Amino acid sequence: MLYILKASPLCSIQDLGRVGLRSIGITQGGAIDPFSFKIANKLVGNADNCPCIEITLGPVEIEFARDAWISLTGAFYESYLDDKKIYNGWRVKVISGQKLKLNYAIKGMHCYLAIDGGIDVKQVLNGCGTDLNNHFGGYRGRNLQRGDQLKLGKPHFLMKKRGVLLPQKNKFIRVLQGPDFFKFTKENCEKFWRQNWLITNQCNRMGYRLQGNSIEFNNKSEILSHATLPGLIQIPPNGQPIVLMSDAQTTGGYPRFGYIIKADLWKLAQTEINKTVQFYPSNFEEAHRALKKQEIYLSKLEWSLNENRS
Amino acid sequence: MNLKSIHCYILNEYSIVLESSQPVHFSFQQKLWWITENISLNSNIIDVIIGMNNLTVVLNPTNESPSNFLPKLEMLWQQAQLKEFKSREILIPVKYGNQYGPDLNFIAQNSKLSIDEVINIHSNTEYLVYFLGFQPGFAYLEGLSPILATPRRESPRFSVPAGSVGIGGNLTGIYPQKTPGGWNIIGQTNLTLFNPNHFPPTLLQPGDKVRFIPDN
Known part of the structure; x- marks a missing residue:
């Protein structure tokens, strides 16, 4: 379980989007930056499409009710685990009871928080992402709010803190x-x-x-x-x-x-x-x-993380 | 319809379009519905979107390239030529006017008809769902009598209730969700147009025949 202690108005559960339903007007949805989203999931050993939290504005504060491995990718936030500063592109160990705090974005717009095992939400119309305009999917079809309690998937056995070189955006x-x-x-x-x-x-x-x-x-x-x-x-x-x-x-x-x-x-x-x-x-x-280059980057990243598992 | 008026092209690195350069026609749209029904979605083909006189196939670029899929789409078009599409008929009960249709008077004035005449014309027409878009379950209905065609409101309403039946230009339609909207609202249905927990989630499907039944 994961408790939302504080959430900005633009903070929702996303995956890689819905497929096969556009002919009835249902939008693709999913992470607005799927590249960073996939990296976040790979860092904690999840499948690429595993539901994560997309954070568009700070501040956000989350308490963990189980031990977990987490990662942050996408926008760089000033982030703390309890009092310790943490950084994007790393897999970080969290002990049950610890609090993660994201203050404000230093660079970028959307940050992804992945947790080993993912966030456990029901699939609605071929996807777990929140359709904020039509109020379905994700957590109750809406942005996250203070007091929300999110179920987590089965934890993975991961050995140690690991980091990767993140892609740099340009204009x-x-x-x-x-x-x-x-x-x-x-x-x-x-x-x-x-x-x-x-x-x-x-x-x-x-x-x-x-x-x-x-x-x-x-x-x-x-x-x-x-x-x-x-x-x-x-x-x-x-x-x-x-x-x-x-x-x-x-x-x-x-x-x-x-x-x-x-x-x-x-x-x-x-x-x-x-x-x-x-x-x-x-x-x-x-x-x-x-696109091929991006796929090669992602598979290399997965391979390098795999080697160090167990 | 000859093949020359049909155009198949690559839209971007993961999608292809089939479109007709002929004026919008029911029989062409019918073939698009048939193609949509007969493209089986899988890990290579992830979506099909119908528009007015066009159809877009979205591919998974890792598994299938647009140039490779293009001839397959052309072949499906050839097959569609020979097939019939079976329509369903959907009846929509509508409470016209009063609090349900605040713009019914305006439509009557604009078309120089009485309110009853507007209701009669609107409800005695068979409409066809050409495609769905804009919102989940929002159907682009073809068939509005030109007499009832009315420009959109100059300033959109901040909020239109779900189930509102409106006229915008030469189209009529039903808003599935509460939304801001610029169409003239003439009535409301209590049917649910979109429910993410139902199967299928939308009341209307491309190719359906729709009739409005006065329910005052």
């Missing part, structure tokens, strides 16, 4: 041309690639609104409702791009400028409000290579 994000890309004028496309885009405070698990010199869309052809996947860069009538994230609605109708490649979407997810990002034109081959 350079690669983008594939979207189906409506060619309907934008050359000048507007240039404008998109050449500027730094500001991350506004209107960012959540559904989408990130960016700010910069407006991109105009003057093409009169009708755009029919179509699938909207995480990473889609939409240009609404005001010309300020919206990038769709994990909780994006399943269909939409704004012009599709591009798709952020899957391997880079986590970088945008972790970019702080008021910071900027820059987009680079990419291609399918590069997108595949980048």
Whole structure:
């Protein structure tokens, strides 16, 4: 068991998302930074999809009612286990009764807390993640609150504290041309690639609104409702791009400028409000290579941690 | 429909689109429903999403590449040509007007009809679920009489109750959850459109025929 002593308003149980239900309007959901999410789980010997806590704002305070191995990845928080400072990218031993405290994010937006055995919540509609917009999944379909008691899965036998080298994000994000890309004028496309885009405070698990010199869309052809996947860069009538994230609605109708490649979407997810990002034109081959590279990193990481078990 | 108007393309490194460049047509949508029913989801194919005149297949990029799957989708399209899709018929009881439909008067004024005429036209039409999106269980219904087409409200309501039946532009629909909304609300049903603990979780499915029954 795990007790929530203090929780920010944006703190929920997530996994890697739902599959197979988008044709009835159910969003993919799941961790907004699946890359960091998987690393957190691997550190404590869990399966990649094991439910973790996604922490978007501090402060958060949690008390453990059993011995556990925990890990933090994603955003760097000023974090303490009782009075001892702990750091991202490590597997740390917790003794029953100890308290974990995350004050505020020093770098990044979303932090993942994994616990060996995972958080034990019921699967709803092919997933354990919280659908905050539609109030199901996770813990009672909502953000965590003070007083919540979360059940934990079966603990693993792990030998010692271990750390890994975490991937570093940068502001350079690669983008594939979207189906409506060619309907934008050359000048507007240039404008998109050449500027730094500001991350506004209107960012959540559904989408990130960016700010910069407006991109105009003057093409009169009708755009029919179509699938909207995480990473889609939409240009609404005001010309300020919206990038769709994990909780994006399943269909939409704004012009599709591009798709952020899957391997880079986590970088945008972790970019702080008021910071900027820059987009680079990419291609399918590069997108595949980048994803492969990420998979190799993850399997190497798993292998290196495995070797030191028992 | 000839093959030239059908376009299959790679959307990104893990998905493909099948779309028609012809005007929206029931028979094409019907084939999309058939394809959705007949793509078996597995560790390679993780989702299928229907839109208006288009369909998107989401793959697991570790196991299946879009270029490899493209010919398979084209083949499914060929098979769909020959198959019939069986629709279900769903009746939706609706309390029209008063506190249930605060914008019914406005629709009547806008279309220069009496309230009873609006209810008659709205409830004597058979609608088709072209696809589901926006919210779990929200159906894009085709078939609204053009007489009833009414622009969305200038400022959206802060909160529309679950089960509200509305008209927005040339579409009519039912809000499955309490939500902010810009459509004109003409009535309310007490049916549950989405329940995550039911199977299937949504009352409506793509391809269903829908009729509204006045229940005042």
